[in-house]
Amino acid sequence: METRRANQIAETLEQLLLSGKYKEGDRLDELRLAEHFSVSRTPIREALQVLVSSGMAEQIPRRGVFVRQPGPVELMEMFETMAELEAACGRFAATRITEDGLHKLVEVNTNCQQAILNLDYGLYYSENEIFHQIIYHGAANSYLERQALQLQKRLKPYRKMQLRFRGRLNQSMAEHLQIVTALQKGNAEEAAIALRAHVAVQGEKFHQMMATLNSKD
Amino acid sequence: METRRANQIAETLEQLLLSGKYKEGDRLDELRLAEHFSVSRTPIREALQVLVSSGMAEQIPRRGVFVRQPGPVELMEMFETMAELEAACGRFAATRITEDGLHKLVEVNTNCQQAILNLDYGLYYSENEIFHQIIYHGAANSYLERQALQLQKRLKPYRKMQLRFRGRLNQSMAEHLQIVTALQKGNAEEAAIALRAHVAVQGEKFHQMMATLNSKD
DNA sequence: ATCGATATTATTGTATACGATATGTTTGAC
DNA sequence: GTCAAACATATCGTATACAATAATATCGAT
Numbered sequence: 248m249e250t251r252r253a254n255q256i257a258e259t260l261e262q263l264l265l266s267g268k269y270k271e272g273d274r275l276d277e278l279r280l281a282e283h284f285s286v287s288r289t290p291i292r293e294a295l296q297v298l299v300s301s302g303m304a305e306q307i308p309r310r311g312v313f314v315r316q317p318g319p320v321e322l323m324e325m326f327e328t329m330a331e332l333e334a335a336c337g338r339f340a341a342t343r344i345t346e347d348g349l350h351k352l353v354e355v356n357t358n359c360q361q362a363i364l365n366l367d368y369g370l371y372y373s374e375n376e377i378f379h380q381i382i383y384h385g386a387a388n389s390y391l392e393r394q395a396l397q398l399q400k401r402l403k404p405y406r407k408m409q410l411r412f413r414g415r416l417n418q419s420m421a422e423h424l425q426i427v428t429a430l431q432k433g434n435a436e437e438a439a440i441a442l443r444a445h446v447a448v449q450g451e452k453f454h455q456m457m458a459t460l461n462s463k464d
Numbered sequence: 465m466e467t468r469r470a471n472q473i474a475e476t477l478e479q480l481l482l483s484g485k486y487k488e489g490d491r492l493d494e495l496r497l498a499e500h501f502s503v504s505r506t507p508i509r510e511a512l513q514v515l516v517s518s519g520m521a522e523q524i525p526r527r528g529v530f531v532r533q534p535g536p537v538e539l540m541e542m543f544e545t546m547a548e549l550e551a552a553c554g555r556f557a558a559t560r561i562t563e564d565g566l567h568k569l570v571e572v573n574t575n576c577q578q579a580i581l582n583l584d585y586g587l588y589y590s591e592n593e594i595f596h597q598i599i600y601h602g603a604a605n606s607y608l609e610r611q612a613l614q615l616q617k618r619l620k621p622y623r624k625m626q627l628r629f630r631g632r633l634n635q636s637m638a639e640h641l642q643i644v645t646a647l648q649k650g651n652a653e654e655a656a657i658a659l660r661a662h663v664a665v666q667g668e669k670f671h672q673m674m675a676t677l678n679s680k681d
Numbered sequence: 682a683t684c685g686a687t688a689t690t691a692t693t694g695t696a697t698a699c700g701a702t703a704t705g706t707t708t709g710a711c
Numbered sequence: 712g713t714c715a716a717a718c719a720t721a722t723c724g725t726a727t728a729c730a731a732t733a734a735t736a737t738c739g740a741t
Contacts, residue, residue, distance in 0.1 A: 252695080253694080253695090277722075278722080286695075287697070288697090289697090290695065292723095292724095293510075293513065293694095296510065296513050296517075297513075297517065300513075300514065300517040300518075301517070308702095309723055309724080310702095310703075310704095310723080311722070311723070321607060324607035327556070327605055327607075328552070328607050328608045331549075331551075331555070331608070332548075334552075335551075335552075338548070339544070388541045388544055388545065389538070389541060390538060390542050390544075391541065394545065394611070469724080469725080470724080493692085495691095503726085505693095505725095505726085505727090506725055506726065507724080510724095525694090526692080526693055526732055527734095528692075528693070
């Protein structure tokens, strides 16, 4: 199937789409891509199918596959869903996370704090990502974990955008502490609520940003 | 891409996998399938990719694609996740579902009740499915709705299995009523809790059934 | 006789060739 | 000049051909 070449091409294309080098509605021309990657159409088509099945592109029969960047509405939906997935992870993790997991969580959170002090936004974001991934894993439900990881990856570029909202980082850290505390106490409901709010606010910030952009034109 | 033939084949294969005609670990031979469907390997390969990307089959490079029926552990994980997705849908639907949606919900629920009285299990299950789908839709979040629909479809054969647990149907109807009431009141938390419990119990029943089967050998 | 190395075979992965359909263009009629 | 129809072209979908690799069988040595 899509071994070696094809899935490597899929990864590359995925990165290109996520980084926004292709714009909404762009047609992903098989021939162009084929010569660009110096392969035949076959592996290109397999790579495109991967994009389509992950929702990053849309395929219209006999017309081709087109880039499908989520619009504001769908993005809000995805953030909402992410908030619920994370809440679910937190709910399970509260009673299931290992001691080791909790230790890592605290450690990574410390790194986050340090990154903020150093104004190292890049580090903050990578550590923040790990923080959440530890919780997904702590839920001890590999299916749910996969779903969460998938959506986290998909939303990554948009989380980055709403980075520099004034005071957001410190607020975010306070929320992290609440989350850790709830997990340490083993309080499922509290963990779920804290995580839902923590992620949902990202969606709201994003919404604000979109509104700001729209009001400019 | 997988237009016309290929996606039709994918659907057929999907049904075959869900109905359990292929067993865990079976290799899906491209040549055999190709001659069986009287097509070349190309559309078969595209169909297989669809199965792989939906998690119903696994592909090992240079070896082929193999049927991947979820084991007891993964099934429990999927039921757990379904419960959380439905809870999320209920949470949103409580404040967002339309009057029309509520009416349909009551109507479908009446059909469920009638089906039980008539001992028409087939009808009960199809109406029950619709009942839940109305709630997914009522959440007014098309992304979440898609996720819920996808997992519902995936779990369908296993829900059917735990059909004849004594008293389950009547209990199920009572839960439906609770859910409808919560939605009518617009009580998000109550709706979420009711839906989570309603779905989670399916997973538990399934678990019981698995245990029963295991104790027999 | 068993184990290991080599050769054969089978099957996947990729390339190319062919067929079908949609898009764009040209031509002709009104 | 505009619209419609037929034609040309481009691109997708499928079939076949070829290449690469993994599984299997055969043969030989100990």
